[in-house]
Amino acid sequence: MATELVKTEDFRSDDLRTDDLRTDEMIINMGPQHPATHGVLRLILTLDGEKVKHVEPILGHLHRAQEWQGQNRTWFQYQALIDRVDYLSGMFTSWAMARSCEQLDGITVPPRAEYLRVMVAEMNRISSHLLWLGTYLIDLGAMFGFPFYPFREREKLLDLFEEISGQRMMFNYIRIGGVHRDPKAEWFQKVRKFTEEFPQRVDEYEAIVTENPIFLKRTKGVGILKQSVAKDYGVTGPCIRCSGIPLDLRRTKPYSVYPELKFDVITYDKEGDTWDRYMARILEMRQSNEIIKQCLDMIPAGEIMGKKQMAGMRIKAGEGFAAVESPRGIIGCYVTSTGGEKPFRFRWRNPSFCNLSVLSELLVGSPIADIMAIFGSIDVILPDVDR
Amino acid sequence: MSTEAKPPAQPEAPLEPGKFGQFLKEHGISTNRLPDSCGVETITISADDLHQALKLLRSSQETKLDLLITVSGVDNNDTIDAVYHLWSYYNNDELVLKVMTPKASIPEGKLPEVPSISNFWSAANWHERETYDLAGVRFTGHPYPRRILNPWDWEGHPLRRDYKQPADDLNSKHRVSFR
Numbered sequence: 001m002a003t004e005l006v007k008t009e010d011f012r013s014d015d016l017r018t019d020d021l022r023t024d025e026m027i028i029n030m031g032p033q034h035p036a037t038h039g040v041l042r043l044i045l046t047l048d049g050e051k052v053k054h055v056e057p058i059l060g061h062l063h064r065a066q067e068w069q070g071q072n073r074t075w076f077q078y079q080a081l082i083d084r085v086d087y088l089s090g091m092f093t094s095w096a097m098a099r100s101c102e103q104l105d106g107i108t109v110p111p112r113a114e115y116l117r118v119m120v121a122e123m124n125r126i127s128s129h130l131l132w133l134g135t136y137l138i139d140l141g142a143m144f145g146f147p148f149y150p151f152r153e154r155e156k157l158l159d160l161f162e163e164i165s166g167q168r169m170m171f172n173y174i175r176i177g178g179v180h181r182d183p184k185a186e187w188f189q190k191v192r193k194f195t196e197e198f199p200q201r202v203d204e205y206e207a208i209v210t211e212n213p214i215f216l217k218r219t220k221g222v223g224i225l226k227q228s229v230a231k232d233y234g235v236t237g238p239c240i241r242c243s244g245i246p247l248d249l250r251r252t253k254p255y256s257v258y259p260e261l262k263f264d265v266i267t268y269d270k271e272g273d274t275w276d277r278y279m280a281r282i283l284e285m286r287q288s289n290e291i292i293k294q295c296l297d298m299i300p301a302g303e304i305m306g307k308k309q310m311a312g313m314r315i316k317a318g319e320g321f322a323a324v325e326s327p328r329g330i331i332g333c334y335v336t337s338t339g340g341e342k343p344f345r346f347r348w349r350n351p352s353f354c355n356l357s358v359l360s361e362l363l364v365g366s367p368i369a370d371i372m373a374i375f376g377s378i379d380v381i382l383p384d385v386d387r
Numbered sequence: 388m389s390t391e392a393k394p395p396a397q398p399e400a401p402l403e404p405g406k407f408g409q410f411l412k413e414h415g416i417s418t419n420r421l422p423d424s425c426g427v428e429t430i431t432i433s434a435d436d437l438h439q440a441l442k443l444l445r446s447s448q449e450t451k452l453d454l455l456i457t458v459s460g461v462d463n464n465d466t467i468d469a470v471y472h473l474w475s476y477y478n479n480d481e482l483v484l485k486v487m488t489p490k491a492s493i494p495e496g497k498l499p500e501v502p503s504i505s506n507f508w509s510a511a512n513w514h515e516r517e518t519y520d521l522a523g524v525r526f527t528g529h530p531y532p533r534r535i536l537n538p539w540d541w542e543g544h545p546l547r548r549d550y551k552q553p554a555d556d557l558n559s560k561h562r563v564s565f566r
Contacts (some may be wrong), residue, residue: 059535060534060535060536060537063536067521067546068521068545068546071546103425104425180459209564218499231453231454231476232508232509232510233509233510234454234455234456237507245476245477247476252479253479274448319424319425320424320427321424321427321472321481321483322425323456332456332457334457334459334470334472336461344544345459345462347461347470349457349472351454353513353517354510354513357509357512359514361509386536387536
């Protein structure tokens with residue numbers, strides 16, 4: 001039967017009606033209610049066939065006026081709100097605010113609080129990367145149940161967070177001057193148990209994902225982020241480290257007790273694709289696990305709070321910028337205080353906002369099926385973009 | 388004048404230019420040093436010199452401030468500032484650069500104007516759009532000067548001191564409202 005089919009060589013090029021075949025660019029609206037955009041992002045895509053020619057992200061669907069809130073709430077009130085800026089890594093937003101206010105006020109944070117901060121922050125980094133891992137595989141079409149493996153470990157971490165801060169995601173645990181509560185001895189044992197079993201869990205994910213042929217096909221050589229482009233757009237975090245710049249604030253501008261801890265900064269010497277960004281996050285989770293282990297051994301006893309927490313709390317006048325290395329990059333805030341009950345100006349520098357701006361560069365020229373593979377790999381969280 | 392009778396707020400001589408102020412001075416750009424913000428050199432610069440200064444600071448081998456952290460708009464009570472936080476990817480240098488526009492010099496109903504740097508530094512594109520949106524600084528020469536976080540037909544700039552919230556069902560002071 002196959003011989004009866006028309007062969008392709010029967011068509012000569014002059015049979016194709018090239019003169020009359022009118023092609024046109026197509027404009028497609030992707031989102032804002034799209035299951036793979038991790039929030040509410042709208043992309044206006046200009047397509048030439050399957051290829052993306054132009055992308056315009058429309059932001060602001062999740063805008064909650066966090067900066068406006070910053071200058072209209074007291075320091076104490078605002079402290080509780082900012083976990084919502086980036087709800088997957090709330091510890092880091094709290095920590096950035098705490099650091100910026102501490103350096104203005106000249107508060108010395110007790111060493112035990114610093115160790116607790118590093119511990120909960122690294123646990124938060126793991127939980128954030130785990131969520132990214134699960135949802136990224138969904139973005140790539142792996143709906144077969146893999147996403148629930150990372151969520152299993154994330155659930156344990158959220159339970160641990162709940163035990164010390166009372167909340168699973170909006171912690172309000174890191175406060176200006178220290179941390180809110182001193183965990184019990186059993187909590188540390190639970191964390192130790194988690195750190196002992198976690199590397200095997202990562203091995204499990206890697207066994208499923210890392211060398212998976214479908215995963216490799218979808219991610220290898222896709223979404224290569226050139227170093228010059230990344231620098232031009234101010235990209236930070238794992239994305240820039242995969243493009244060959246070892247910018248990790250924990251190492252380059254060390255803060256807290258990071259100088260005393262041993263860990264590797266995951267950097268590649270090439271211009272990374274989406275698979276490299278996946279691998280960097282996997283390796284970062286292992287490093288974070290090591291950091292938590294060291295903290296468990298090194299944590300001293302003592303005070304946990306260096307400033308009295310009260311509703312009328314004030315910060316000395318001045319201005320300053322402080323940043324921490326969040327799972328997505330440099331999160332920082334620029335605080336101006338006049339010494340009053342409320343901040344004068346509170347400006348956030350969000351890693352997702354800056355990393356998302358490079359998206360239009362990354363997507364141009366790639367097929368429409370790769371949009372989510374690339375968008376997922378830069379690990380953007382939309383509440384962090386829109387604030 | 389009565390102001391001469393009492394000591395002015397900043398009696399000291401102008402601060403010595405720091406590392407970056409000196410660098411810009413050598414290239415013929417005059418800057419004014421402000422008190423350091425938490426140990427980071429802070430300078431003001433006139434809007435006309437902004438382009439050249441940022442290009443120099445970004446690309447010259449001595450400074451290499453090639454990471455634009457943020458562009459923020461601050462409504463100080465008598466000036467409106469565009470604040471640029473510059474970092475470096477390769478070393479620990481930091482610089483805060485401010486372009487201050489006195490409110491008295493802004494014509495009625497107009498926004499303060501600062502030249503846009505997004506033509507040669509893509510990172511500034513969205514930051515400038517956001518600053519325009521929230522703080523009301525017009526970046527002249529911006530390729531796409533639209534609001535980014537608020538709806539495109541929003542009125543006013545929410546982070547201005549004189550901003551009035553739109554009165555709607557949620558925040559009107561009528562007694563049947565939720566507040």
